[in-house]
Amino acid sequence: MRQDEIWDTETAQEYDTPGTGMFAPEVLGPTVDRLAGLAGGGRALEFAIGTGRVAVPLAERGVAVSGIELSRPMIERLRTKADAAAIPVVEGDMATATVPGPFQLVYLVYNTISNLLTQDEQVECFRNAARHLSPGGRFVVELGVPDLRRLPPGQEAVVFGSEDGYIGLDTYDVLRQRMVSHHFRFGGTGTRARVGRSPHRYIWPAELDLMGRLAGFELESRHADWEGAPFTAESGSHVSVYRLPR
Numbered sequence: 001m002r003q004d005e006i007w008d009t010e011t012a013q014e015y016d017t018p019g020t021g022m023f024a025p026e027v028l029g030p031t032v033d034r035l036a037g038l039a040g041g042g043r044a045l046e047f048a049i050g051t052g053r054v055a056v057p058l059a060e061r062g063v064a065v066s067g068i069e070l071s072r073p074m075i076e077r078l079r080t081k082a083d084a085a086a087i088p089v090v091e092g093d094m095a096t097a098t099v100p101g102p103f104q105l106v107y108l109v110y111n112t113i114s115n116l117l118t119q120d121e122q123v124e125c126f127r128n129a130a131r132h133l134s135p136g137g138r139f140v141v142e143l144g145v146p147d148l149r150r151l152p153p154g155q156e157a158v159v160f161g162s163e164d165g166y167i168g169l170d171t172y173d174v175l176r177q178r179m180v181s182h183h184f185r186f187g188g189t190g191t192r193a194r195v196g197r198s199p200h201r202y203i204w205p206a207e208l209d210l211m212g213r214l215a216g217f218e219l220e221s222r223h224a225d226w227e228g229a230p231f232t233a234e235s236g237s238h239v240s241v242y243r244l245p246r
């Protein structure tokens with residue numbers, strides 16, 4: 001399934017959950033605080049800007065934000081919140097598309113680098129970030145740590161979420177370093193469930209750092225969250241900041 005088929009009109013309409021989930025103030029507040037600090041008064045570019053979950057509040061903080069986004073329906077949803085003068089967006093692939101710059105900060109959040117399904121594309125994404133940055137500029141990546149410790153030999157699927165009306169499970173292809181997340185939603189009195197799927201190429205932190213080096217970056221910091229909690233062997237995700245030489 002292609003990314004533009006996944007991020008279709010229906011998904012774009014349902015993406016925003018104002019005030020809850022990934023839109024909850026306790027999630028978005030620290031994200032925007034940290035990104036505003038890292039922008040340091042300069043311009044910011046969001047790869048895979050989506051409906052502007054992060055970009056809109058960041059722009060409201062006074063940071064000049066631009067975006068790249070593959071899905072037209074996601075851009076149209078963003079346009080209900082901010083026009084092209086407030087947040088310019090180029091429709092295209094974050095591994096190759098170009099936005100007039102330069103920028104002090106490029107950021108790519110919510111595991112979205114794993115939506116690029118080959119190592120080559122992921123490396124190109126780092127290179128594209130580097131091309132958009134001024135000397136000393138930063139590329140911030142928020143990404144989950146592959147959860148393979150929960151996958152016993154011979155088993156291919158792991159349930160990562162189970163609550164009223166929802167079951168989420170990941171299926172793994174460890175040979176190709178791929179994973180598909182399946183989201184089953186059901187409810188009411190009917191027996192029908194809706195399933196949404198998204199394919200990913202998962203990346204180990206060390207591999208991510210090597211991609212950064214290939215593009216000319218050094219790892220400046222890695223934390224377990226946006227508030228700066230220490231990254232440990234038990235961390236489920238990380239916020240990694242890569243920096244170009246001055």
Ligand SMILES: C[S@@+](CC[C@H](N)C(=O)[O-])C[C@H]1O[C@@H](n2cnc3c(N)ncnc32)[C@H](O)[C@@H]1O
Pocket residue numbers: 003007047048049050051052053054068069070071074092093094095109110112115116
């Ligand atoms: C999980 S959403 C994240 C959106 C937004 N960054 C956020 O934090 O809410 C993933 C987004 O990545 C976009 N996307 C996937 N592959 C892409 C690519 N190669 N280039 C640009 N955007 C892409 C999708 O269309 C979708 O809008």
